Amino acid sequence: xxxxxxxxxxxxxxxxxxxxxxxxxxxxxxxxxxxxxxxxxxxxxxxxxxxxxxxxxxxxxxxxxxxxxxxxxxxxxxxxxxxxxxxxxxxxxxxxxxxxxxxxxxxxxxxxxxxxxxxxxxxxxxxxxxxxxxxxxxxxxxxxxxxxxxxxxxxxxxxxxxxxxxxxxxxxxxxxxxxxxxxxxxxxxxxxxxxxxxxxxxxxxxxxxxxxxxxxxxxxxxxxxxxxxxxxxxxxxxxxxxxxxxxxxxxxxxxxxxxxxxxxxxxxxxxxxxxxxxxxxxxxxxxxxxxxxxxxxxxxxxxxxxxxxxxxxxxxxxxxxxxxxxxxxxxxxxxxxxxxxxxxxxxxxxxxxxxxxxxxx
Numbered sequence: 001x002x003x004x005x006x007x008x009x010x011x012x013x014x015x016x017x018x019x020x021x022x023x024x025x026x027x028x029x030x031x032x033x034x035x036x037x038x039x040x041x042x043x044x045x046x047x048x049x050x051x052x053x054x055x056x057x058x059x060x061x062x063x064x065x066x067x068x069x070x071x072x073x074x075x076x077x078x079x080x081x082x083x084x085x086x087x088x089x090x091x092x093x094x095x096x097x098x099x100x101x102x103x104x105x106x107x108x109x110x111x112x113x114x115x116x117x118x119x120x121x122x123x124x125x126x127x128x129x130x131x132x133x134x135x136x137x138x139x140x141x142x143x144x145x146x147x148x149x150x151x152x153x154x155x156x157x158x159x160x161x162x163x164x165x166x167x168x169x170x171x172x173x174x175x176x177x178x179x180x181x182x183x184x185x186x187x188x189x190x191x192x193x194x195x196x197x198x199x200x201x202x203x204x205x206x207x208x209x210x211x212x213x214x215x216x217x218x219x220x221x222x223x224x225x226x227x228x229x230x231x232x233x234x235x236x237x238x239x240x241x242x243x244x245x246x247x248x249x250x251x252x253x254x255x256x257x258x259x260x261x262x263x264x265x266x267x268x269x270x271x272x273x274x275x276x277x278x279x280x281x282x283x284x285x286x287x288x289x290x291x292x293x294x295x296x297x298x299x300x301x302x303x304x305x306x307x308x309x310x311x312x313x314x315x316x317x318x319x320x321x322x323x324x325x326x327x328x329x330x331x332x333x334x335x336x337x338x339x340x341x342x343x344x345x346x347x348x349x350x351x352x353x354x355x356x357x358x359x360x361x
Contacts, residue, residue, distance in 0.1 A: 004084045007063040008033060008055070009151065010144035012184070013191050025051060027193055033061065034194040035162075037155035060084075064148050066156065074337075079153065083121070083145060087138055089172055091149040092116040093157060096166075113159065114166040117149050119182055120173025125207050127241050129230075129272065131306050132172045141173070143184035150189065150197075161195060170205040170226070176212035186221050199223045200262065205270065210247045213255040225259055226268035226299075227252060231278055232286035240272075249290070256294060266297040266332065273319055274303045275312040284325040291331060298326055298333040 008016070013030050017023040028046060032038040039062060041052040067088070068080040075095035082088050093115060100109035121138035123130070150167060159165065167189065169175040175182050182204070189197040199222025206213065207228045216225070229249075231237035238244040256267055269291065273279050287298065300323055303313050319335055326333040 005058065005060045007142070007144035007148065008059050008061055009063065009147045009188070010142055010184075012188055013193050020051070020055075029055075030191070030193045034151065034191075037151060037161075039155075062148060062152070063142070063145050064089075064152065066152060069156075077153075077157075079149075079156075081149065081152070083141075087121045089118040089121055089141065089145075089149075091118060091153060091171055093153050110163065112165070113157075114168055115150050115153050116168050116171050117146060118171035118173055119146055119169055119175045119178045123173045124177055125174045125241060125243050127207065129240060129274065129303065129309065129311050131309075140178040140181055143181045143188060146181060146185035147188050150195065154195075164201065165197070166201045166203070167197060168203045168205060168226070170203070174207055174209065175204050176206045176209045176216060179212055179215060183216070183219055183221060186223060190221075200265075203268070207241055207243060208247050208249075208252040209243075210251040210255040213252070213259060217255075217259040220260060222262075224261070224265060224268065225256070226270055227256060228270045228272070229287075230270070230272045232283050232290055236278060240277075253290065253294070261295075266295045269296055269298045270301060271298055272301045272303055273314045273322065275314045275318070277311065279314040279318045279322060281321065281325055284322045285329075288326060288329045288331050296331065298331055300333060300335045302336070 008029065011019065013026060016026040016030060020026040020029065025047060029044065032044045032047070036043070038044055041047070041056050041061065044052060064081040064083050066079055067082045070078045072078075077093040079091045079093070080088055081091065094113060095111055096114050097109075097112040099107055099111040102108050118141065120140050122135045123132050124137040126133045146169075149171075153159075154161070154165075169182065186199065186202055189195055189202060190199060202221075203224040203226050204216065205226040205228060213225065216223075228241075229237075229252075230240050232249075234244060234248050237249060259267070261267060271278075271287070291298070300319060302319065303311050305311070305313055323333045323335055
């Protein structure tokens with residue numbers, strides 16, 4: 001196999017200015033990549049041919065290609081990407097709010113979108129409820145491979161570069177296990193000359209690497225953090241997330257208390273609700289006590305079943321009773337809409353489905 005070329009998406013503008021001379025060309029190239037979504041160097045009309053030839057020799061623009069996508073009736077689109085080394089990862093385009101119109105049919109507010117991004121091929125954490133865990137861990141994604149998911153989805157959905165959207169690092173992989181490349185991707189997204197996606201529009205979801213939560217906090221990138229908690233006692237959490245043995249609930253809560261957050265914002269706690277596992281009011285009561293003293297918001301998530309899982313989706317009644325208990329006891333709580341339930345929307349589902357189809361072909 002040919003040696004893999006680095007992508008220009010791996011570089012901050014400052015780094016690109018050091019690579020490309022004169023440096024104003026770097027700014028032009030950045031515009032072609034992030035404003036025009038150029039797919040090849042020949043699209044860059046105001047860049048001298050000699051420089052384009054030099055860049056072609058050393059770099060690629062897009063380190064991945066879309067090989068499959070599934071669209072839900074609710075507007076959710078699941079993408080499967082193939083990387084340069086033929087490995088595959090997923091990303092999801094989520095419509096959060098529809099376009100709003102006035103009585104005359106004029107747009108008063110554009111639709112709002114969130115992109116769910118992967119940070120690794122596979123995952124080391126091994127959560128028992130997660131399909132990604134079945135494939136084990138292969139490798140980290142580079143910063144450019146993380147960035148490319150957003151660029152590709154914006155291009156595919158004709159989403160202009162200056163239209164705002166949110167990014168959640170909640171796809172395949174544990175983001176804090178790939179902290180160096182994650183933090184660089186966050187910085188690249190924030191570039192004023194690029195996509196200009198501020199830290200407050202980026203959320204890092206972690207299964208709870210408490211030491212890495214501290215490291216991310218010390219970087220002071222201005223991002224939000226979401227904790228995949230899923231249980232209120234260490235016994236159940238260790239069943240669901242084996243890594244809990246090394247990073248137990250108490251260590252995570254203490255790390256969250258040290259994390260720098262905007263005083264107007266809340267720390268998000270993700271709580272995957274599984275029938276007859278953690279959906280009872282006793283668990284709700286423990287959750288209120290556990291998060292006491294933290295400005296928290298609990299996002300209750302229906303378990304999304306997939307073939308072969310021993311876990312089941314909770315009833316609407318139990319989900320609502322759980323939420324109602326949290327709210328009555330002063331804990332802000334939402335129930336996440338199950339986006340894309342009619343497609344392979346759970347992390348790893350489209351990849352697994354494609355692998356199975358390829359085996360049968």
